[in-house]
Amino acid sequence: MPSTPQTTPDAVPRTAAGRITILLVEDHDMVAEAIRLALDRTDDLEVVGRSLCVKDALADAARLRPAVVVLDRRLPDGDGIAAITALRAAAPGTRVLVLTGEATPAVAAHVAEAGGSGLILKVGNLRELQDGVRLVAAGEVAFSKGLLSGALDRLAGRTVGSGTALTPREHETLCLLGDGLGAAEVSQRLGVALNTARNHIQRVLEKLGARSQLEAVAVARREGLLR
Template sequence: MSETRAFAARTIRLLLVEDHAMVAEAIGLALDQAPGIEVVAGAGSIAAAVADAGRTRPDVVVLDRRLPDGDAVAAIGRLLAAAPSARVLVLTGEATASVAARVVQAGGAGLLLKSSRLRELEAAVREVAAGGVVFAPGLLPGVLDRLTGRVGTRLTLRERETLLLLAEGVTTQEVGRRLGVARNTARNHVQHVLEKLGARSKLEAVAIARREGLLD
């Protein structure tokens, strides 16, 4: 029997980390009723999750990104130190390639939106338990670009100029005036910059660009 089939034949032990009681109850009940999955513990904070991980040694940790005692992505290393064989799947309300790359760099196995259906979460749990990785649709190219340092190379010269102007805090209209293009064209340049950086706003695009060294 192959390693993957052997793993599929045994129960996946799961630690659920979610601080909202109703959400935790709904997810926990759904996953616990899924064939081959057992929710062995539930925690509502990073500290409790680390303790439970060490005590129960789960196969998979489903981890809410924002918890009362901090950003859970930064705590992935602590969870893996407590349970070295665990695979960590992060749940988040908003997903960007930048956050997904942080998850990978921290040792996580994936990032899924909280808006995903329960059957999608169940499938993701099975995938990461079997050694795979799972990301919300559309994130993987941006993750690879960040991990390989290719984020900046995806921007055209015009988009780089637009990004520099955004860093100055100018409006889209001012971007058009400074670049000598129509407002609609400037708006398209701004939108392309946001899409390529995985940002949801101009401010986030500038923050990502600073972090990636694109404004140096």
């Protein structure tokens, strides 16, 4: 029986043993078992639930409140990417990492635009998946090699309205996001509490009209806010 996830205001949900909690959404038994074994054998990761379809994933995410949802793109009742927004609404604070057999920069951009935190190819190795879960749980992004730059290019070409001008602190936050830093690292660099750093990041996203950190960086590059 999985441990009940524990949460604190400044931490991602973890089990009583201190592991990052994961909801696995995968309908193929053999694939799901291989992924579960690869994640559970680490000291810091634990699969606390498995869903077979989008409908079950929404209910399970709301019930378990995992740190990360590892989400298969192709599911019996729909496209996993299309479910990202609903998943994040069902479990606020949960990060979504998409697994797919094949992907293009356009697909990666779609994941980022929907609010996903990463995209990992199934043809990669299991260590890449483990590292990806850790990255997104820490508030960073995790995209397979070759997809990130292409996704940024595509997102930068879209029309996303920017609002009120950024304050100096928000621009500093944006620059740190452009360097690939997550919320914890932004907190350290700025010398502020983690929740304060998260608030800065959220205001940057709102002012740039972006739904993810990746999209915010792309928009900022397009508008000349980042070099």
